[in-house]
Amino acid sequence: MEARRDPAFAAVLGRADLCAPDGVGILWAGRLLGHPFAERVTGSDGIYRICARAAGPGWRIYLLGAAPGVAEQAAIELVMLNPRLRIVGVHSGSPSDADWPEIQERLIATRPEILFVAFGHPRQDLWIDAHRHELPVAVALGVGGAFDFVAGVARRAPLWMQRLGLEWLHRLVVEPWRWRRMRVLPVFVALVVGQWIQQRRNKIR
């Protein structure tokens, strides 16, 4: 929905090497429109799996973003789970241009292979895209609120809610200011259903 509103964000999605379906709405739309996805792929689950995978070969990890102290706490948790994990740096930073020189300096000094960026949507995506050619890393991934969850400063929805596809509802209850962002959801549903009807019409013809 953001990409429909903002062509610059649409271009960023188009240029990304990988766009993951992290919400239940995308899964539903994919199923209805004949492009089913196997499962949700979220930053909050992915960070654990990528760190578990990175520990063996010793890929160097950097955690950038979230409130001061949160990335540090997340790093401690991740190393507790994967004792051989090499987290080479953490920094709360910010996506503002004024912060770029310091971030760049820290990254050049620590040479991570994997950079997790937790500046929230859509800023993290715009930031990664704006710096993609000057980031001294192999991979940069936007992970939203993942550091908050790993550090334990925010709680994810209980598993039963996640299984029922209701994680968004849990976040709305816990973080009510999200309602602004969720206002577009009925429009999303209408657009997907409209596209589905169009597809069926085309098939019948």
Ligand code: UDP
């Ligand atoms: N954040 C940040 N700098 C900013 C804006 C946000 O570090 O300028 C962090 C914030 O502390 C949180 C994450 O970005 O850890 C945003 O998470 P959110 O749950 O909003 O993720 P989203 O749902 O936007 O992907």
